[in-house]
Amino acid sequence: MxxxxxxxxxxxxxxxxxxxxxxxxxxxxxxxxxxxxxxxxxxxxxxxxxxxxxxxxxxxxxxxxxxxxxxxxxxxxxxxxxxxxxxxxxxxxxxxxxxxxxxxxxxxxxxxxxxxxxxxxxxxxxxxxxxxxxxxxxxxxxxxxxxxxxxxxxxxxxxxxxxxxxxxxxxYTPFWTYDTQAYSAWTAESGYYYYVTETYTAMVNGKSQIRTRQVRKIRWVPSHGQRQGFYNDVxxxxxxxxxxxxxxxxxxxxxxxxxxxxxxxxxxxxxxxxxxxxxxxxxxxxxxVLASERDKCAKDVPGDTHRFLRVQTNFSGITYxxxxxxxxxxxxxxxxxxxxxxxxxxxxxxxxxxxxxxxxxxxxxxxxxxxxxxxxxxxxxx
Ligand SMILES: [Zn+2]
Ligand SMILES: [Zn+2]
Structure with a gap:
């Protein structure tokens, strides 16, 4: 050679x-x-x-x-x-x-x-x-x-x-693969929709009229939870x-x-x-893995919507x-x-x-x- x-x-x-x-x-x-x-x-x-x-x-x-x-x-x-x-x-x-x-x-x-x-x-x-x-x-x-x-x-x-x-x-291109167990604890505020009937004044042909309409409101309730998952060959x-x-x-x-x-x-x-x-x-x-856990926790939060999601994830049994x-x-x-x-x-x-x-x-x-x-x-x- x-x-x-x-x-x-x-x-x-x-x-x-x-x-x-x-x-x-x-x-x-x-x-x-x-x-x-x-x-x-x-x-x-x-x-x-x-x-x-x-x-x-x-x-x-x-x-x-x-x-x-x-x-x-x-x-x-x-x-x-x-x-x-x-x-x-x-x-x-x-x-x-x-x-x-x-x-x-x-x-x-x-x-x-x-x-x-x-x-x-x-x-x-x-x-x-x-x-x-x-x-x-x-x-x-x-x-x-x-x-x-x-x-x-x-x-x-x-x-x-x-x-x-x-x-x-x-x-032959180098890669690492990692396995890990992930434990996540989360807190958030769950939002539940409810509707109220509001009255309002509308002008019709120069005259004022009282009318009603449905308005969506959100009731915020604190919630929390945890989950665990195994990630194979990341x-x-x-x-x-x-x-x-x-x-x-x-x-x-x-x-x-x-x-x-x-x-x-x-x-x-x-x-x-x-x-x-x-x-x-x-x-x-x-x-x-953190991004994936955050997505999964977001789906776990009960209610119609949520805010202030905080996720804390710990790892164990990491191998490569x-x-x-x-x-x-x-x-x-x-x-x-x-x-x-x-x-x-x-x-x-x-x-x-x-x-x-x-x-x-x-x-x-x-x-x-x-x-x-x-x-x-x-x-x-x-
Ligand atoms: Zn030969
Ligand atoms: Zn080069």
């Missing part, structure tokens, strides 16, 4: 070379050797097994059917690294760190920045407990991409013909490089397909090291897992501009950005205006 300096790092970026020369950690030895020809075996989503690109030999990934363990949030995490012969590359621009056992250009997978430097693999990383292996392979991505491009009212007509895929990378992205807007759009992942982590599944793919740590991730999970989920990061070029999209590597859900045809928008607006004018004319003449 060849180190990154030989695969496209620009000489005039010399200032960004690390001060101390890291040993090139791209593996010299082959972690997953083909028994047929000695080449590097990679995980093939189509057969859900390892495959040799040269002699087509296949090898299954032995899965230990041990129960997937949830870890107590408050006990010290087991930080043992990823057990993977790979190099780590950190991007100075977006901060993402990618672990790779395949050749990568000297550019960031996420933001395309050339300010990428190699760093030694972190031995203090919490090893992923589980992962979902890629199901969608590169060819699938091509087809899904074309179908997705063809959709949409306002996309240019020649988008499918002129778009050129210029980046497809399979990245999913929090731990990626720094991934587009945060798009990542939520390719949800959901079916977490029933999680298998115990094995470095074999990562062979031939990139993997991002988590940039959101265990504590920060819990902060995100917690605020999601670190998991890697499969995402294809892709980009295409259309008229010299680059557009990014993501594909859920498990379900094939595509989400991304597309150019807008302003001509089509104008045509549509024009058609609507014509229709409105036509309708107005129709009403006028009929």
């Amino acid at each position: 060849i180190g990154w300096r030989e695969v496209g790092f620009q000489p005039h970026r010399k200032a960004y070379y690390p001060d101390t020369a890291f040993p090139l950690s791209m593996p010299e030895t082959n972690q997953f050797e083909c028994e047929g020809c000695g080449a590097h075996l990679e995980f093939d989503p189509k057969i859900q097994a390892m495959k040799c690109q040269f002699c087509q030999s296949e090898k299954i990934v032995p899965i230990e059917h041990k129960a997937i363990v949830e870890h107590d949030f408050y006990s010290a995490p087991k930080a043992t690294g990823w057990d993977r012969q790979a190099a780590s590359f950190q991007c100075d621009s977006c901060g993402a760190t990618i672990s790779a056992d395949i050749r990568v250009a000297g550019k960031c997978t996420y933001c395309n920045s050339p300010y990428v430097k190699e760093k030694p693999p972190r031995p203090d990383l919490i090893r992923p407990e589980t992962l979902i292996p890629f199901r969608v392979d590169k060819n699938n991505v091509n087809n899904l991409f074309k179908t997705w491009l063809g959709k949409g009212w306002f996309t240019p007509s020649n988008l499918v013909q002129l778009s050129r895929l210029d980046l497809i990378k399979g990245v 999913l929090v992205p731990a990626s720094r490089g991934m587009n945060q807007e798009l990542i939520y759009k390719i949800y959901p992942f079916d977490l029933r397909a999680l298998v115990p982590y094995k470095p074999e599944f990562l062979s031939g793919f990139l993997a991002e090291e988590y940039a959101v740590d265990l504590q920060q991730g819990w902060g995100v999970a917690q605020s999601n 897992k670190h998991t890697l989920l499969p995402v294809w990061i892709a980009a295409y070029e259309y008229k010299a501009k680059t557009y990014h999209f993501l594909v859920n590597g498990q379900t094939g859900e595509v989400q991304g950005f597309k150019p807008i045809s302003w001509a089509k928008v104008a045509l549509f607006v024009g058609a609507v205006a014509a229709a409105v004018a036509g309708l107005a004319a129709f009403i006028y003449f009929s």
Whole structure:
């Protein structure tokens, strides 16, 4: 394997070379050797097994059917690294760190920045407990991409013909999942509607008349209550490089397909090291659970309406897992501009950005205006 300096790092970026020369950690030895020809075996989503690109030999990934363990949030995490012969590359621009056992250009997978430097693999990383292996392979991505491009009212007509895929990378993306028991106590004022008959004076033909009407009033009564609930696998992205807007759009992942982590599944793919740590991730999970508890308590409050809702939530039995989920990061070029999209590597859900045809928008607006004018004319003449 060849180190990154030989695969496209620009000489005039010399200032960004690390001060101390890291040993090139791209593996010299082959972690997953083909028994047929000695080449590097990679995980093939189509057969859900390892495959040799040269002699087509296949090898299954032995899965230990041990129960997937949830870890107590408050006990010290087991930080043992990823057990993977790979190099780590950190991007100075977006901060993402990618672990790779395949050749990568000297550019960031996420933001395309050339300010990428190699760093030694972190031995203090919490090893992923589980992962979902890629199901969608590169060819699938091509087809899904074309179908997705063809959709949409306002996309240019020649988008499918002129778009050129210029980046497809399979990245195991880091996530935390948290389980927790939540206990909430709430106080509020419940409002009950009642109606009173009011009299009022109306002026009719210059004369005043006494009339009556029904008016809604609210009787406020203090109320309180409590509830408890269990939250299972609250999913929090731990990626720094991934587009945060798009990542939520390719949800959901079916977490029933999680298998115990094995470095074999990562062979031939990139993997991002988590940039959101265990504590920060819990902060995100917690605020999601708090919002959900508040909604549920609001529904519990008796009466027709309520005000001054105060919710106090306590958590217990918090556990976590670190998991890697499969995402294809892709980009295409259309008229010299680059557009990014993501594909859920498990379900094939595509989400991304597309150019807008302003001509089509104008045509549509024009058609609507014509229709409105036509309708107005129709009403006028009929
Ligand atoms: Zn082989
Ligand atoms: Zn970057």
